Structures are given as structure tokens and as C-alpha cells.
Amino acid sequence: MKIKSEVAADVRxxxxxxxxxxxxxxxxxxxxxxKYGYIPLEVQEVVSQEMNIPVAExxxxxxxxxxxxxxxxxxxxxxxxxxxxxxVKNSQTLLDKVCEVLEVKPGETTExxxxxxxxxxxxxxxxxxxxxxxxxxxxxxxxxxxxxEIIDSYRKxxxx
Amino acid sequence: xxPINSIPCLEKAMCKCSEELNAKVKGLNGKRAxxxxxxxxxxxxxxxxxxxxxxxxxxxxxxxxxxxxNHVGCFGxxxxxxxxxxxxxxxxxxxxxxxxxxTIVKEDLVGHRIVEDLLYVDPITKMRIAKQExxxxxxxxxxxxxxxxxLINPSLVEEYLGCGGFKGLKRALTELTPQxxxxxxxxxxxxxxxxxxxxxxxxxxxxxxxxADQKYIVCNGDEGDPGAFMDCSILEGTPFSVIEGMMIAGYxxxxxxxxFYVRAEYPTAVKRLTEAIKDLEEAGILGDHVLGTDFSFRVxxxxxxxxxxxxxxxxLLNSIEGKRxxxxxxxxxxxxxxxxxxPTCVNNVETLATVPYILREGWEKFASMGTEKSKxxxxxxxGGKINNVGLVEVPMGTTLRTLIYDIGGGIPGGKAFKxxxxxxxxxxxxxxxxxxxxxxYDALVAKGSMMGSGGAIVMDxxxxxxxxxxxxxxxxxxxxxxxxxxxxxxxxxxxxxxTDVVEGRGTEQTxxxxxxxxxxLKDGALCALGQTAANPILSTMANFPEEYLAHVxxxxxxxxxxxxxxxxxxDPEKCKKCSLCARNCPVSAIHGVPGKEPxxxxxxxxxxxxxxxxxxxxxxxxxx
Numbered sequence: 001m002k003i004k005s006e007v008a009a010d011v012r013x014x015x016x017x018x019x020x021x022x023x024x025x026x027x028x029x030x031x032x033x034x035k036y037g038y039i040p041l042e043v044q045e046v047v048s049q050e051m052n053i054p055v056a057e058x059x060x061x062x063x064x065x066x067x068x069x070x071x072x073x074x075x076x077x078x079x080x081x082x083x084x085x086x087x088v089k090n091s092q093t094l095l096d097k098v099c100e101v102l103e104v105k106p107g108e109t110t111e112x113x114x115x116x117x118x119x120x121x122x123x124x125x126x127x128x129x130x131x132x133x134x135x136x137x138x139x140x141x142x143x144x145x146x147x148x149e150i151i152d153s154y155r156k157x158x159x160x
Numbered sequence: 161x162x163p164i165n166s167i168p169c170l171e172k173a174m175c176k177c178s179e180e181l182n183a184k185v186k187g188l189n190g191k192r193a194x195x196x197x198x199x200x201x202x203x204x205x206x207x208x209x210x211x212x213x214x215x216x217x218x219x220x221x222x223x224x225x226x227x228x229x230n231h232v233g234c235f236g237x238x239x240x241x242x243x244x245x246x247x248x249x250x251x252x253x254x255x256x257x258x259x260x261x262x263t264i265v266k267e268d269l270v271g272h273r274i275v276e277d278l279l280y281v282d283p284i285t286k287m288r289i290a291k292q293e294x295x296x297x298x299x300x301x302x303x304x305x306x307x308x309x310x311l312i313n314p315s316l317v318e319e320y321l322g323c324g325g326f327k328g329l330k331r332a333l334t335e336l337t338p339q340x341x342x343x344x345x346x347x348x349x350x351x352x353x354x355x356x357x358x359x360x361x362x363x364x365x366x367x368x369x370x371x372a373d374q375k376y377i378v379c380n381g382d383e384g385d386p387g388a389f390m391d392c393s394i395l396e397g398t399p400f401s402v403i404e405g406m407m408i409a410g411y412x413x414x415x416x417x418x419x420f421y422v423r424a425e426y427p428t429a430v431k432r433l434t435e436a437i438k439d440l441e442e443a444g445i446l447g448d449h450v451l452g453t454d455f456s457f458r459v460x461x462x463x464x465x466x467x468x469x470x471x472x473x474x475x476l477l478n479s480i481e482g483k484r485x486x487x488x489x490x491x492x493x494x495x496x497x498x499x500x501x502x503p504t505c506v507n508n509v510e511t512l513a514t515v516p517y518i519l520r521e522g523w524e525k526f527a528s529m530g531t532e533k534s535k536x537x538x539x540x541x542x543g544g545k546i547n548n549v550g551l552v553e554v555p556m557g558t559t560l561r562t563l564i565y566d567i568g569g570g571i572p573g574g575k576a577f578k579x580x581x582x583x584x585x586x587x588x589x590x591x592x593x594x595x596x597x598x599x600x601y602d603a604l605v606a607k608g609s610m611m612g613s614g615g616a617i618v619m620d621x622x623x624x625x626x627x628x629x630x631x632x633x634x635x636x637x638x639x640x641x642x643x644x645x646x647x648x649x650x651x652x653x654x655x656x657x658x659t660d661v662v663e664g665r666g667t668e669q670t671x672x673x674x675x676x677x678x679x680x681l682k683d684g685a686l687c688a689l690g691q692t693a694a695n696p697i698l699s700t701m702a703n704f705p706e707e708y709l710a711h712v713x714x715x716x717x718x719x720x721x722x723x724x725x726x727x728x729x730x731d732p733e734k735c736k737k738c739s740l741c742a743r744n745c746p747v748s749a750i751h752g753v754p755g756k757e758p759x760x761x762x763x764x765x766x767x768x769x770x771x772x773x774x775x776x777x778x779x780x781x782x783x784x
Contacts, residue, residue: 021460022500025482030424030463064484064641066466067424083386084581084617085543087631096769100746121468121635122386124200124426126543127238127550131204138204144769 003042010035011043015050025053025061029068038069074109074116076154078102079133083122091130095119097144098132101151114158115151161318165444166452167334174321174330181312181322184228187248191226192269194218197243197310198231199393199551200428206258207231207242213261214244221265233309233397237297239549240280245292245310252292253278283547283569297548297567302529304537305353305513306553309397314432317439320400326445328519332408333453341412342368345515348523349535354380354471354508355583355612356688357534357601360515366495367503368413375415376504377406379512380476381422381429384468385584386635388615390539391509393551395422395429398513399436403459405512407450408519409505410457417458419499421476424463434461468585468639472687473506475641486643487687508613510539530556534600534611542568544617545575554599561595564618575620579703583612585632585639586692588699589625608699610692624721625700625707630658632696640690647690650681654694663724666712671701720783723768727784730772732758734780741772741781 014031018024028047032039039062041055048055062068080095095117099105102115109116125131128140132150139150164170183189196202196211214229235243240254244264251274253264260278267273279288280295289295303309312319320326332341346361367375379402383391395402406418422430437459440446448456467485469475474488477499498504514536518526527535534556540563543549547569554563560580564570571577579589588609590597597603601611619628637655642648657674660666678694685691701708710716717725730741730750735758742750742759749766752759761772773781 023480023482026462026465026479027482030465033465060484061482064467064486065464068465082631084584084615084631085387085549087386088544088617088619088623088628093769120425121384122388122425123204124389124392125204126387126389126541127201127241128204129543129549140205143774144771145774 003040003046007036007043008046011046012050015047025051025058029058029062033068038072040070071109072113075114075158076134077116077118078151079118079120079123080106081121081123081125081129081131081133082119083126083129085122085126086130089130091132093144094130094132094142094147097147098151101148114154161443163442163444164451165449167330170326170330170445170451173318174325174327177318177322178324179322181319185247185311191228192249193247194227194229195232195245195247195310195313196229197233197235197241198314198428199234199238199241199396200389200426201234201238201550202242203428205242209258210242210244210256210261213258214265217261217265218269221270223265223269227269230313232311233306233314234393234551235292235310236301236306236551237280237295237548238551239547243310249290250292251290252280252295254280297550297552297569300558300562300566301553302537302555303553304517304526304529305394305401305510305539306397306551307401307517309393312398314397314399315435315439317400317436317443317445320398324520325400325516326404328516329404329407329411330451331519332411333451333455338368338412338414341408341519344523345412345518348518348526349530349533350511350514350518350526351534351601352508353510353514353538353613355586355610357611360507360511363495363505363507364409364413366493367415367505370496370503372414372503374417374502375413376499376502377409377413377415377418378473378476378480378499378504378506379406379418379420379509380471380473380506381420381426381509382464382471382476383423383426383509383613384471384639385613385615387543387617388541388584388613390541390551390614392423392426392429393541394509394513394539395426395433399429399433400440401513401516402433402509403436403440403446405507405515406459407446407457408515409507409512411455413503413505415505416456417460419480420459420461421470421480422461422463424465430461430463437461467641468635469641469687469689472689475687476506477504484641486641487689489686510614531598531600531603533602538599538611538614540614540616542616542618544581545571545620545623546618547572556600557598559596559598560590563599563616564595568618571618571620573620575622577618578621578623579619579625579700581609581617581619581628581696582615583610583692583695584615585635586610586688586695587612587615588695589619589628589703591703608702610695622719622721624662624717624719625704626658626662626711627717627719627721629697629700630655630662633658633693636689636693640693644684644686644690646681646684647686647693650677650685651690651693653677654681654697658697661708661711662717662722664711664715668709668712670712671708675701726768727763728761728766728768728770728773729782729784730759730761731780731782732760734778735759736778736780738778740775740777744771744775746771 308323351357470485475485479485739754
């Protein structure tokens with residue numbers, strides 16, 4: 001796969017914008033992840049040339065941190081909180097239900113590219129446990145029975 | 161605001177700001193002030209929309225000259241959020257929804273009548289309580305690290321100055337030598353609030369003793385313990401105090417650069433901190449020649465990227481340097497060779513937020529709180545099976561019983577307290593027998609747990625302790641960085657063994673093998689993550705041996721929490737043959753004839769989801 005020349009140019013621009021910072025690799029990768037949603041190998045190669053860091057080292061960093069992804073994520077990222085406060089209130093059953101409804105495993109994306117399911121560690125909404133977050137929107141004090149309806153509401157939004 | 165580039169300027173600003181804050185709180189400016197909780201918990205519950213709606217209504221009702229609206233940091237009693245408080249009466253409203261905004265404006269702001277329905281209700285006396293200080297949750301708390309949180313606007317340096325902000329820095333710069341600042345902090349007895357419990361003053365002393373052209377102070381805001389949100393709340397509610405603490409540290413041991421390392425999962429904290437740094441730079445408090453003195457200080461912000469191990473200080477330094485966040489062998493310690501090879505002190509958010517208090521009020525006052533070896537206060541995030549889920553700050557020496565019952569309001573639903581987990585994945589659990597233990601670094605270790613960073617998860621009789629240990633092991637196994645073999649392979653093997661236990665394949669030998677691996681981890685792992693990884697297993701094994709035996713010998717889970725070890729059955733006597741369970745079953749494992757034959761669950765097909773049990777209206781389905 002080749003990346004578009006404008007993407008490469010943009011990645012170079014991102015690298016340049018951090019040029020005055022000491023050791024800015026993490027900042028550059030965070031900015032790319034935020035903007036494009038993933039950091040494929042081809043993009044890492046551009047970063048490697050710009051920053052003069054071996055691509056193997058960059059790949060090592062990208063695969064080390066949970067926030068960086070090699071593959072694109074779905075339009076809606078369903079984050080089920082598996083922090084301790086949610087876990088002791090049965091959030092595992094929420095995750096199981098989401099996976100059942102979307103027919104994927106945690107970390108996977110649905111075939112239509114609409115949903116990615118992730119188990120996350122604490123979204124800071126412990127008082128609302130067990131909780132789930134879809135693209136920043138928090139769903140508080142859930143039971144598995146509420147899951148299909150919530151997922152459906154996003155599907156309907158897409159169809160509309 | 162006007163630039164604050166000298167000590168007299170700062171004194172003038174402090175004077176003016178404290179008068180203004182006082183006027184705002186007491187209504188001396190002829191206005192009433194509404195503050196809305198802007199902590200992560202309440203934001204998730206739409207408090208931002210609530211703030212916007214209140215502002216809109218204040219305008220609509222023509223009250224702009226008489227009422228101000230702004231957000232503040234966490235009120236603490238998160239399970240009852242979102243909160244708003246109206247000054248000068250100090251009326252506290254809880255669980256306020258956007259739709260309630262108009263009622264508040266009409267009744268309280270216009271009509272001067274308290275909206276009774278939105279007041280806190282005491283669960284025992286059923287009395288409505290209008291003032292925060294009268295709510296039992298707040299009575300035994302003391303806010304030191306959280307000073308000003310839920311009172312001041314976290315985005316306004318003026319309000320921070322108004323509540324004593326930068327008094328500590330001023331005292332350090334004008335009255336004390338760097339060594340005297342270190343002595344002050346050492347004498348206060350402040351120990352690292354991230355969980356290590358090392359004396360903060362001594363850490364600074366190590367860095368001060370090293371000669372170098374450049375030194376760094378790093379603030380560890382990579383709060384990884386799942387279910388803990390103390391540092392998040394401090395950064396959101398009072399970001400200036402952490403920066404002030406960092407500046408005092410920089411002055412004390414000679415660092416002119418400070419780095420914040422904050423979890424990327426905390427967008428609100430990152431936003432407020434970024435604004436706070438910018439505001440202080442513009443005001444002239446951060447930068448070259450702070451307040452016209454010889455001391456220069458700059459602050460930088462770096463974000464984490466979702467790796468728990470980066471909470472370990474040497475892994476954190478690698479991450480700032482743009483590398484994989486793997487720990488470094490020690491020695492050399494960071495105080496000698498840290499960030500980019502220069503002497504560095506890594507301090508936790510809460511530790512740094514406490515420092516301004518010590519300098520402002522004097523070490524004696526700080527040291528007057530707490531126990532012999534644990535001074536001051538500690539912030540906890542109470543969560544799990546407890547009525548008052550939230551953020552609390554108590555003096556050291558407070559007992560767990562006070563924390564759980566007087567402040568936490570006990571266990572919901574009349575269930576029995578089983579355990580409280582402190583220290584997260586590195587800690588352990590404390591049981592009913594430990595309830596009178598005072599909160600103290602050494603006392604908690606003696607009981608087989610640890611202080612940790614402040615996560616405190618309460619569990620009741622429905623929680624299986626083996627299952628909880630399995631949860632933590634899964635977490636650690638995921639987060640082990642892979643650098644040292646002992647941790648990489650040891651945590652994986654422990655996780656597999658625990659999986660055997662919770663799925664009914666474990667034997668008594670499995671338990672012995674787990675203990676053996678645990679001791680190797682403790683002795684052989686490179687960093688604290690691996691060394692403490694087995695703690696949740698060891699402490700649950702020590703406190704709940706009968707639960708482990710039930711899993712391996714009887715193949716039963718006494719709390720009915722381990723899916724593979726429970727079975728669902730339908731009592732034919734009680735079954736009304738309504739067919740609801742069969743219709744609810746996602747895998748068609750339930751058969752019967754509507755109105756004629758009682759329903760039966762096919763155990764070979766059952767996935768133990770519990771949908772039948774929660775749906776049955778005749779109490780005919782049992783879980784055992």
C-alpha cells in the first residue's frame with residue numbers, strides 16, 4: 001500500500017511542528033493517531049525519514065502503547081469500562097453482551113467498519129459504574145439488557 | 161490580568177484576589193454565585209450542559225448583573241452528582257439534571273426559596289440537608305491536597321491566588337534558602353503519595369546533592385490503577401497547586417525545567433493543565449526570573465499513551481524520552497541519572513499538590529495531622545460496592561471503618577462487607593477483621609496490603625475474591641512490558657493457573673504452584689510492577705483460603721460469580737410455565753410447553769448468562 005502524497009506531506013508537517021522539542025517521537029505519534037485514527041507502517045516510514053530514527057524503533061514504540069493502532073478503527077468506538085470499580089459491578093457481562101450483539105471479539109472492528117469494541121481501564125466515571133463510552137458519550141449504570149437498544153440507535157443514525 | 165513580575169506585584173494581586181473571592185463567596189459584591197461541578201464524573205452526567213443551560217436561563221431571566229455561573233472541581237460525593245452550589249447561602253443541590261435548571265432559577269434565584277427536592281437526603285434520618293458541611297460524608301474530611309477544589313474556578317489564576325495560592329512559593333523564594341525548603345518538607349514527614357511512601361524531602365535532598373548543569377522535576381500523573389481518580393480530580397480541580405508544588409521543588413533542588421506526564425485518558429485534566437500553564441506564563445509567574453528573582457522555571461506537558469507500566473518512574477522517563485516505556489535497572493536512581501541522563505525527581509500529583517500547603521502553613525501544622533510515621537492527609541477514590549462512591553481526603557490515622565461507614569455510608573442493598581482492595585493491582589485486600597486498622601503506610605503493609613495511590617474498591621458478599629484476583633492478574637499480564645523474563649512469563653503462568661481455578665480445573669497443587677511463582681516474581685522482577693504483581697493473589701489466598709479451596713476441591717464458587725462454576729436450574733414446583741425464560745434465552749437452551757409442562761434448562765447448551773434468572777417473575781430459577 002502506498003500512502004497519498006498529501007498524507008505524507010501532512011505527516012512531515014506534523015514532525016516539523018515538534019522539531020524544537022527534545023525527543024518528540026511520542027508527541028508526533030500521538031498527533032498522527034489523533035488525526036488519522038491509526039499509524040500504518042507506511043506512515044511510520046515517513047516519520048522515520050523525517051526524524052532520523054530507525055523504523056524498527058518506531059514500530060517498537062507504536063506496538064508498545066495501547067493508544068497507538070496499526071489498523072483503522074470503526075466509526076464508533078465502543079469502550080466498555082473494565083476498571084475495578086466497574087468490574088466488581090459486573091461490567092464483564094456488558095462487554096460479553098456488546099461482543100455478542102456486534103459479533104466481534106474485544107479489540108476487533110465489525111465488517112462494515114462501523115464499530116470497534118474495546119475493553120478499557122477506567123474512564124473515570126466510577127460513580128456511574130458499570131459504564132460504557134461510545135465516542136465520548138458515557139452510558140451510566142448499565143445492564144446487559146440495555147445494550148442492543150444502544151447499539152441499534154447508532155445503526156439507525158447511520159441508516160438515516 | 162496584569163503581569164505579576166515581582167514580589168510586591170504578587171502581594172498586591174494576592175490581596176486583591178482574596179478580597180474578590182471572599183466577596184464572591186459571601187455575596188459582598190451584591191451578586192450570587194452558582195458553581196457547577198466540572199469533575200469527570202459529573203461531566204459524564206452532563207454537567208457541562210447544565211452549566212450552559214444555567215447561563216442561558218440567567219440571561220433569559222435578566223439576572224446577568226446579579227448572578228454568576230462557573231464550573232469548579234470535584235465535590236467528592238460523585239454518586240450523587242451532578243452538584244451545584246449557590247453562594248452566599250451555600251445551598252448545595254445534588255443530582256441536578258439539565259431539566260432542573262429552570263426550577264432552580266425560578267424558585268431559588270428569583271423566588272429565594274430552596275428547592276427541597278434537590279437537596280441531599282440523609283439515608284438514616286431522611287432529613288433534607290441544605291449545607292455541604294452538615295452532610296455526614298464531609299464531616300470527617302480535611303482538604304489539604306484538594307484545597308480549593310470545588311470552590312475555585314480551575315481556569316482562573318485569580319481565584320487560586322484568592323485562596324492562598326502561591327503563598328507557599330512566595331515564602332520559599334523570599335524567606336528560605338533551597339536547603340531550608342528541603343528541610344521544611346523533610347520535617348513535615350510528607351511521603352510519596354503515589355504509593356511508594358518514600359520521604360519526599362529526602363528524595364529532593366538526593367537530587368540537591370548532585371552537581372549538574374541541568375536538573376528536572378517530573379510530575380507523575382500517569383494514574384494507572386483502574387478505579388482510581390484522585391490525581392485526575394486534583395489536576396482538574398486545582399491544577400495551579402500542582403504547578404506551584406513543582407516550582408517549589410524546582411527551587412529546592414535546583415531544577416529549572418518541569419515535566420508533567422499525564423494519562424491521555426484524562427482529556428479534561430489535560431485541557432485545564434494546558435490552560436493553567438499558559439495563564440501562568442502570560443502572568444509572568446512561569447518563565448525567566450520568576451517574580452523578579454534569580455529563579456527561572458519552565459513547565460512542559462507530555463501525554464501518556466495507554467501503558468500502565470509508565471507509572472513506574474524509570475519507565476515514565478523512558479516514555480518522555482520517546483522510547484518504549486520499559487523500566488531501567490536501578491541504581492543509578494533518577495535523582496542521580498534520570499531524564500536525559502540528568503538528576504531528576506519524579507513526584508506524584510498529590511505529593512506536589514500537598515507541598516504548597518506545607519510551605520504556606522508551615523511543616524508543624526502538616527505534621528500535627530496523622531500518625532507517627534504517616535503525616536498529613538491522604539486522598540482516596542472510594543468505589544465499588546459502597547453507597548457514597550467518590551473522592552475523599554482524610555487525615556492519616558483515620559480507620560478503615562470510618563472511611564467505609566461514616567464517610568462511605570456503608571454497603572448498598574443491606575449486603576455484607578467483604579473486603580476493601582487498596583493499592584490496585586499491586587496491593588491487596590483488607591477484610592472485616594482489619595476495619596479498625598488506621599490508614600498508615602506501615603500499618604497497611606503489615607496487614608498484607610499497601611497504601612497505594614489511593615484507589616479503594618469495596619467488595620460485598622456477591623464478589624468472589626478468586627475472581628477479583630483473576631481480574632487483576634489479567635490486567636497485570638496485559639500490562640507487563642516484557643523486558644524481564646520473570647515478569648513476562650511469571651504473570652502469564654499465574655494468569656493461566658488462576659484461569660484453571662476459576663473454571664474448575666484447578667487442584668490444591670495449583671495453589672501451591674502459584675505461591676512458588678509468586679515468590680520468584682517478588683525476588684526476581686526488575687521493577688515494582690512485577691515485584692508486586694502477585695500481591696492480589698497472595699492477600700486473597702491468605703484472607704479467604706476457604707474460597708480458593710471451594711474452587712479447587714468442591715468445584716464451587718461460593719459467591720456464584722465464576723461463570724463456569726455456577727449452574728442455573730428451574731424449580732418445577734414454582735414454574736408457572738409462562739415461557740418467558742425460554743424466550744429470553746439467547747441460545748435456546750430452555751425447553752417446555754407453554755401452560756402445560758414446566759421449563760427445563762439444557763445444561764450442555766447453557767452459557768450461564770443469567771438472562772432467565774433476571775427475567776423470571778416467579779422466583780422459580782435458582783443459581784448455585
